[in-house]
């Protein structure tokens with residue numbers, strides 16, 4: 001049986017492990033932390049991601065805890081509704097709904113499906129070596145493991161990527177803080193089946209239901225900010241639900257994190273028997289809310305290409321060729337949504353939801 005070494009226990013690593021095992025691979029997953037990553041609050045999982053979960057036989061379980069959206073509003077910070085899109089028929093139209101879920105629930109579901117005994121926690125990968133027949137990964141604690149294939153699913157700070165490139169790639173210097181929190185939809189008087197974005201002169205704020213009673217919100221100013229700076233702007237958007245949403249949030253859930261992506265796309269994700277996927281290959285701003293969805297698709301396509309080719313290096317090249325255009329376009333579209341003034345003007349004049357329009361290019 002062919003064996004895969006998977007570095008990283010996030011969405012990319014866990015879902016790839018499930019895909020590969022389904023296609024007959026023996027998998028070993030190495031995670032640097034002592035437990036699964038749970039930070040990050042919530043995720044929008046779009047039809048393209050839900051379809052992958054369905055393919056893994058996890059669709060029903062996922063939809064039992066995720067919130068499925070019926071409408072998507074876009075508002076201006078002056079309170080004007082610039083678009084109100086009915087997304088309730090996406091299940092029929094696209095084979096799956098657009099959903100929101102807690103990251104912790106998604107990762108736990110994937111890990112339970114894999115089996116915790118397949119995950120070696122407290123194991124940070126450092127580097128690798130390969131020859132024609134196998135690849136060996138080395139751990140920070142001095143150990144190693146050898147297999148037929150190595151996946152660098154170790155996120156935006158990827159050690160596998162650094163080893164592959166011979167250094168750290170250049171990141172954008174924008175330095176944007178994304179603030180997030182969780183609230184009860186009833187307390188903010190917003191519907192539990194509607195996700196929404198609000199565009200204003202100095203920033204963008206949105207919220208996404210993540211279960212039957214709660215939603216998570218996110219927002220940024222143009223640069224790094226403290227919570228007080230962030231609040232001083234958003235608390236003035238009084239014609240929208242935004243100030244109430246922040247005020248009724250569960251205080252312990254409010255976190256800020258600096259966002260990052262590469263200055264230039266990586267022009268290769270593959271090196272012989274080693275492949276990058278998920279955020280190590282294509283980190284993106286959450287402007288399209290597609291990073292985890294793209295990671296889910298990566299795992300599926302990778303397993304399909306490994307089935308289609310006898311040679312691992314050829315399969316990895318074919319994977320790269322199939323995935324790069326969509327993933328890199330999502331990186332660029334995500335960044336466009338962080339130009340607040342421009343996006344606000346576009347939403348006002350287009351009267352449509354640009355995030356949906358851009359996503360639909362890949363459903364055609």
Ligand SMILES: Cc1cc2nc3c(=O)[nH]c(=O)nc-3n(C[C@H](O)[C@H](O)[C@H](O)COP(=O)(O)OP(=O)(O)OC[C@H]3O[C@@H](n4cnc5c(N)ncnc54)[C@H](O)[C@@H]3O)c2cc1C
Pocket residue numbers: 007008009010011012013030031032033036037040042043044045123124125126153154155156157158159178180218257259277278279280284286289290291292293294295
């Ligand atoms: C604020 C914010 C909001 C977002 N919202 C959305 C959204 O709504 N929808 C969406 O689709 N995406 C969203 N994303 C993007 C999404 O979170 C990422 O694209 C996704 O988590 C990538 O998964 P990953 O498995 O590649 O990386 P990660 O989730 O970062 O997982 C990497 C894993 O590798 C482990 N690791 C790191 N280094 C090592 C090492 N040396 N050895 C072993 N293990 C290691 C880490 O501990 C971690 O468990 C958002 C991102 C942010 C920041």
